[in-house]
Amino acid sequence: MDNSFKKEQGSKKIAEVKTYPIPFALDKNQENLTINTNNPSKRSQEQIINQALSFHSQGNIPEASKHYQKFINLGFHDYRVFSNYGVILRDLGKLKEAEISIRKAIEIKPSLAEVHYNLGNTLKDLGKLKEAEISIRKAIEIKPDYAKAHYNLGLILLEKDEHDLSIKHFSKSADLLRGQNNKELTHKRFTTISKAKIIHDIEQFEYLVSQGFENNKFTDLAILYRKISAEINWPSDTQLITLNNQHQSLLKDSYNRLIHVIEAPRLQKKTMNSSINIEEVTKNYLDHEFGLTYIDNFLSPAALESLRKFLLGSTIWFDIKNGGYLGAYLKEGLASPLIIQIAEELSKKLPRIFKNHPIKQIWAYKYDSRAKKENSLLRGIKVHADQAAINVNFWITPQEANLNSNSGGLIVYDVEAPHDWDFRIYNNPNDKTKIREELKKSKGNKQIIPHNENRAVIFNSNLFHETDNYEFKEGYQNRRINITMLFGERVSN
Template identity: 40%
Template sequence: MEKPDKEFTIQEALDMAVDHHRAGRLSEANNIYRLILDKLPNQPVALNLNGVILHQSGNSISAINQIKKAIESNPNYVDAHLNLGTVLMDLNRFEEASECFSLATNIDPNHSIAFNNLGNAKFKMYQYEDAVVDYEKAIALDPLCIEAYTNMGVLFKEEGELETALKYIQKAININPENINSLNNYGAILSDLRQYEEAEDSYKKALSIDPNNIGVIGNYAILLNIIGKKELSLSFFSKRLDLARGKYVDNLDLPQFKYISKSKIKHDIEQFQFLKSTYKGDVRFENLVDIYSKLDKEITWPANDAEWVLLSKSQRERIADSYNRSVHIAYAPEISGGALNKNLDAVAITKNYFENKPGIAFFDNFLNALALKKLRQYFMESTIWYDFSYSGGYLGAMYTDGVACPLLLQIAEELRKVFPKIIKDHPLVQMWAYKYDSQLKGINNHADIAAVNVNFWITPDVANTNPKSGGIIIHKAEAPLDWNFNSFNRDEEQIKKFLNQNQSGNIKVPYAENRMVLFNSNLIHKTDNIAFKTGYENRRINITMLFGNRVNN
């Protein structure tokens, strides 16, 4: 490393490094931090900020070690505790992060950001009441703390207390009318309250400030579909996908690009092999099979196939233009004349739904043959299976992150017309797809934050080795309306206790290709045991649509 011509004091060198760091010149900043550490190996500020750059560069484990050294050098260094907590939050190590932020508040009880961050960690651990206390402390210490007001709004939105959520977000906007995060959340809450015109205004204002904000673009796309502007909605979904997964992605330091799992790489290799055999003249897929297969062999995988592994810098560079990117998106147009099976007996299905209180029905031959074929092609070919965060090892594709396509929006629209007494005026608010390997464990008991669930399967029946299983189990027990999101969606012990006390029975719906299950979203349900054949074309694919929200059910 080159030595500077002039000798600077440590403080002068730190000031220069920080200036570079704030301007995004990470290499220049890090060079100075390392020069300082060559002279003073225990200099806490240089250790802390060098750790921050390591994290920003994708080396989070080394970042943790470096920031811990800063804390060892100066145990009362609040910023180091906060930065360590931030790194741990990015790694989903929320309990450890909470400890770091708590230490920071003990050292400086007047640090509003420390309390706000502590609230965030507790929010992530679903400790909602404690999170509210910390956010309130942050606001008491700094009445202009936009982050705390916005976080309170998000928390109350998740609790279903929309009017309270709106008040907190409004306070954040009053402080800074151009805060993108506040405007985005304000639009989302207004949309849940069905104040669509005001929601659109909020999204438009946010996009006038930052036209490429993917969070706002995704939420605005959902709203546009709700208010009947489907073509414009699809253009925004496409724009969001291009910005988040396309050729010119701004930020490749996100966890979704830095980490991988055995389950994820196995799927991606199989998908590239499938695309290679489908598009024989396209050498891209042949090259990707080779690159990913070599990477698979060189990584030392943990015993748990779902556990994340940090990619090295050289590994990330090899797959940077393909990993979790929209390499190939199949064409899924609307079906002329309709996508649903014309022979569906909507009257009988609706009668069945209401007789199976509190609302359950399932039936076969949901889609017509062409729609089923096109939809299966879309999910088999499209490289949209970006979410590998599930402990069961299955993969997810989300509404705003590749799932939205003309055919699925058509299906949702037709469902509302065919089943008006069930879906009523509830809009499509969320949609996703999951893809399972042959023996993976499915989703545990939970309810969803919606009014009506639509769930259907598109993998051929020949893939399922047990025709009596592989589908869904729906308990005839509605989650109490005073339960928060964690209680009805995540807290397995509380749900188990509730089901044991309730003893309401359940309906087991076995897997079948093109079978649709329609039910009250407040009903607790789980994926049944899965035993499918091995091989990419045999992977179980289910698609879920959520209509309305729990509050308005």
């Protein structure tokens, strides 16, 4: 690796109180509650289950588990209890126990899409992809407009290398969640906003006008969004707030919806640059203690141009992060034939690195160039690890947009997330205390890979990593954009 690969040692504010959605709440009429014993009374049963649901909604998983288990041990049968408890077991990694519990829920209530969906996700985690597909398809058969089921079926098909079919279900999910026919006008995905988000959307509309797309439509939207932005008393650039009723009414047909998508078809030629030295890249990765390398001139000029146009022009940037950056996901419009083709070719071209690891997940993030300003709350992604075997992170913004060629990329620590940590610990977006303690204990050795246009970083996904400080020119096309691709399962000892 060259010297640029530096190595170092060492309207209304949304409430902070978090509630947790649970798979099934208890119906008032207590239908489908069956009793195998006359003791304790039905009143006691209702008390136990309501306590379990209350703890579950508060995120108090130990207490929820205890009450679900108590309900079951007393000999009662309710599909909601078995399904909810099964989901908890799945999240705790107790997959076989989760499968048993959810199958009991299906025995009691086989006509509900949600229980088949929960079983499908559990079977997927168990590696039983064929059975998982059957369960998810059953959920869709019962509930054809079940967006989460279409999305998870897409992930299963992606892992099975049925990529064209996976895109079909990702597209269905995106249409259900963000399409014009979605009437959930008061859902938080259409009412949550930040100053950084509305500034992005205004810039995107003006970009689309500059590219000749529906000039009147996007000019009018830019004017409307500017007017609304001026009327809101923003608490900060990054604080998430809820739109008031008037602003919701004005933005209902456009805000956070798929109102414009640029086509990004498969290329007849290869997407990866033919000049890549496969042997050198592979050697660099394998020579690193944990697995780390990078590739310059990663994509062919045609692939890079098509991908850039897709990510600049498509209104798919729906996820608003506290740091002001925005996320785009497969379930909400990111899935395109080109982006899947890139992932396919990558794993095939570097078989000694990717082995037989299937594509697991893909997302993209777009950042606000105003982060360079002093005391700005805008920032990149905090330190974390990802739930996969191999992580690929690549950048598509022109290098002339980067004001500091020694920064703007990725910091990768020579420290793995402990194998007994679960996803909620090593990927917690808010509490980084345990991670920082782990980095201190391991002396925090790290490698900084500076940003470069069309540079891809490939590394062991279990390594802690975070966005480096970045200083980019202002202007929509200068925004830093990275794409992340995950392959395979997290390796555990």
